[in-house]
Amino acid sequence: MKKIITIFTVFGMLFYSGVKPVIAAVTDYRIVTWNLQGSSAASESKWNINVRQLVSGSDGADILMIQEAGSLPLTAVQTPRQVQPVGIGIPINEYTWNLGTTRRPDIRYIYYSRVDVGANRVNLAIVSRQQADNVFVIRPPTTISRPVIGIQIRNDVFLTTHSLASGGPDSAAIVRSVNMFFNQPRFNHLEWFLAGDLNRSPSRLENDLILEGIDRDVTVVAPAVATQRSGGILDYGVISARAAFASALTCSLFLQRMRSQLSSDHLPVGFFKGGQ
Numbered sequence: 001m002k003k004i005i006t007i008f009t010v011f012g013m014l015f016y017s018g019v020k021p022v023i024a025a026v027t028d029y030r031i032v033t034w035n036l037q038g039s040s041a042a043s044e045s046k047w048n049i050n051v052r053q054l055v056s057g058s059d060g061a062d063i064l065m066i067q068e069a070g071s072l073p074l075t076a077v078q079t080p081r082q083v084q085p086v087g088i089g090i091p092i093n094e095y096t097w098n099l100g101t102t103r104r105p106d107i108r109y110i111y112y113s114r115v116d117v118g119a120n121r122v123n124l125a126i127v128s129r130q131q132a133d134n135v136f137v138i139r140p141p142t143t144i145s146r147p148v149i150g151i152q153i154r155n156d157v158f159l160t161t162h163s164l165a166s167g168g169p170d171s172a173a174i175v176r177s178v179n180m181f182f183n184q185p186r187f188n189h190l191e192w193f194l195a196g197d198l199n200r201s202p203s204r205l206e207n208d209l210i211l212e213g214i215d216r217d218v219t220v221v222a223p224a225v226a227t228q229r230s231g232g233i234l235d236y237g238v239i240s241a242r243a244a245f246a247s248a249l250t251c252s253l254f255l256q257r258m259r260s261q262l263s264s265d266h267l268p269v270g271f272f273k274g275g276q
Helices: 045-055 171-181 202-212
Strands: 031-035 063-067 076-078 093-098 107-113 124-128 134-138 148-153 156-162 191-197 218-221 235-240 249-253 269-273
Touching: 031 045, 031 156, 031 191, 031 235, 045 063, 063 156, 063 191, 107 148, 124 148, 124 156, 134 156, 134 171, 148 171, 148 191, 156 171, 171 191, 171 202, 171 235, 191 269, 202 218, 218 249, 235 249, 235 269
Parallel strands: 031 063, 156 191
Antiparallel strands: 031 269, 063 124, 076 093, 093 107, 107 124, 134 148, 148 156, 191 235, 218 235, 249 269
């Protein structure tokens, strides 16, 4: 059984490094996941304030996975690049978001899937410091589930998911679908990491993965403290056991970048390799 890796919250110093390391594996990235509880308004300050804070600066997140992403900020510009996988009817588009100025641009890439065509709130997004080499959309494992979206940078894949409410009954099926997808011969050289709002306790998901027969294929990576203000550890990650240094990955609440009041009842969770 893969153990749930935990670490207590550390404020102000998590992820700080004076020199940016050479990125070669999933565990070398600063990864953060956050359920934004998004709004349908493009002028919404959650993106322009909270998300911007999380991804800005050299010590900000390299990869930010967002659930309930709402609408993108007005300053995000869609690129002409076609990133939607062939044969997949689930929309996903690439945007650039300049956090700097015209003279001194500071670009982030946003991969945005508007899956909530009604309220336009429960959408998925990934914000990346680097442009993705490839984009993945994995079909929902059940008829009422949401899809999984992901980006590939070199041989590393970062995916985000948002399980169903009321206990995340589809969480194990989501992990199984991702594991099966990347066990295909054309993808089994890739290292992958899945994070998001799983709506299920880590220990319960781990037990589910035993029943699915894939507990040896993955490692659950969860913090030791509640990730939702009302209590409960719902936001965490799952990493492929074949990923380099998978057992060294730890996580904690990622609050040191937040200089304003959080606009969600979920807390951002960061993942890093022990010793960084």
